[in-house]
Amino acid sequence: MDTIVTAGKLNSNEIFNLLKQFITEVIGEEFVEEMDISMDSSFNKDLEMDSIEIVAFSEKIKAHFGDKIDFTGWLSNMDIDELIGLKLGMIVNFIEECQ
Amino acid sequence: MPIIKVNNRDVHIQELNTAAPETILLVHGMCSNLSIYYFRIAPILARHFHVVMYDLKSHGMSEKISSGYDLNSLTDDLVHLMEYLHIASAYLAGYSFGGLICLKMATRFPQRIKKLVLIEAPNPNDDKIRLVMDAYSRESLEHYLNGPNQRKFGNRQMDRKHRLYEHLFHETTIKRDFMQESDFFIDTEIAQIKQETLLLYGSYSPCLEAGENLKEKISSAALFALNGDHDIPLQEPERIGNMMEMFFKNQMAQTYS
Numbered sequence: 495m496d497t498i499v500t501a502g503k504l505n506s507n508e509i510f511n512l513l514k515q516f517i518t519e520v521i522g523e524e525f526v527e528e529m530d531i532s533m534d535s536s537f538n539k540d541l542e543m544d545s546i547e548i549v550a551f552s553e554k555i556k557a558h559f560g561d562k563i564d565f566t567g568w569l570s571n572m573d574i575d576e577l578i579g580l581k582l583g584m585i586v587n588f589i590e591e592c593q
Numbered sequence: 594m595p596i597i598k599v600n601n602r603d604v605h606i607q608e609l610n611t612a613a614p615e616t617i618l619l620v621h622g623m624c625s626n627l628s629i630y631y632f633r634i635a636p637i638l639a640r641h642f643h644v645v646m647y648d649l650k651s652h653g654m655s656e657k658i659s660s661g662y663d664l665n666s667l668t669d670d671l672v673h674l675m676e677y678l679h680i681a682s683a684y685l686a687g688y689s690f691g692g693l694i695c696l697k698m699a700t701r702f703p704q705r706i707k708k709l710v711l712i713e714a715p716n717p718n719d720d721k722i723r724l725v726m727d728a729y730s731r732e733s734l735e736h737y738l739n740g741p742n743q744r745k746f747g748n749r750q751m752d753r754k755h756r757l758y759e760h761l762f763h764e765t766t767i768k769r770d771f772m773q774e775s776d777f778f779i780d781t782e783i784a785q786i787k788q789e790t791l792l793l794y795g796s797y798s799p800c801l802e803a804g805e806n807l808k809e810k811i812s813s814a815a816l817f818a819l820n821g822d823h824d825i826p827l828q829e830p831e832r833i834g835n836m837m838e839m840f841f842k843n844q845m846a847q848t849y850s
Binding site: 521544 | 607609626627628629631632633636637648653654746747748749750753754827830
């Protein structure tokens with residue numbers, strides 16, 4: 495079960511590792527093992543995540559960071575091209591700025 | 594991710610602004626999932642309303658079910674979901690096949706529906722839908738998804754989509770159930786709908802004719818053709834979200850008169 499963790503401020507490397515863990519939970523370890531996930535990885539082209547998987551990933555971010563991070567609100571300002579072109583590094587930066 | 598048990602089946606739902614007094618229920622279309630609303634449309638509606646999105650059976654992250662894709666069964670599912678969530682009545686919106694589910698809800702359970710938004714609801718008598726289901730193959734999927742207006746899909750995404758279509762078209766009753774609904778638009782029950790209804794269609798969509806047909810049948814319906822085709826929730830999400838919000842807040846007349 496997802497829970498809100500009120501941890502201290504994370505640095506970009508810790509946020510990256512946390513997001514990588516979320517991606518693994520959503521798409522499965524067997525797929526992640528074949529990927530070289532980096533800050534430059536995009537959700538569509540590199541991670542091959544579909545829209546419902548990005549929903550699950552977003553929910554994990556919301557559950558972990560709670561109200562500190564308005565992740566859905568941030569995504570809602572993007573058009574469909576921006577959304578599918580979204581890179582992991584952009585999310586890391588967004589979370590780091592919001593903390 | 595909230596997975597709830599409704600009638601002993603796993604249903605994936607997402608809710609926003611649960612503290613709001615009034616609820617909007619959003620129903621996605623065939624072969625789609627709740628993400629069609631989640632990123633752009635639902636956050637607009639959640640500024641003033643409690644928003645509930647759910648994945649239909651076998652879609653998104655809901656449980657795979659082999660039967661019950663006729664409009665009576667699918668509206669029964671929605672009523673059970675409302676009962677589970679203690680929602681006596683709600684504003685209701687549906688896209689494509691989800692629009693037909695909403696239309697059926699308004700005919701079967703009018704007391705549960707305050708207002709209705711139908712986005713690109715097709716006429717189930719349209720042979721093209723049946724032909725697509727009949728002719729489905731992995732090759733046809735790849736051909737469609739690699740078309741000029743599509744983003745590029747990788748193997749994993751293609752596999753996931755193919756598994757969904759294979760399941761729906763070859764392992765469930767969806768084709769047969771859908772065919773049984775072919776006379777739905779000529780049923781007199783649609784003309785009995787009294788709820789205010791907003792019809793949103795793409796001006797280049799082959800479904801626009803269905804919207805015009807519904808406008809003639811439903812006494813309190815208004816039709817708007819937006820710039821786009823059947824994919825208008827992806828092409829015009831902000832406009833659709835804002836129009837729905839105004840319609841549900843009774844501000845439509847002031848803005849569009």
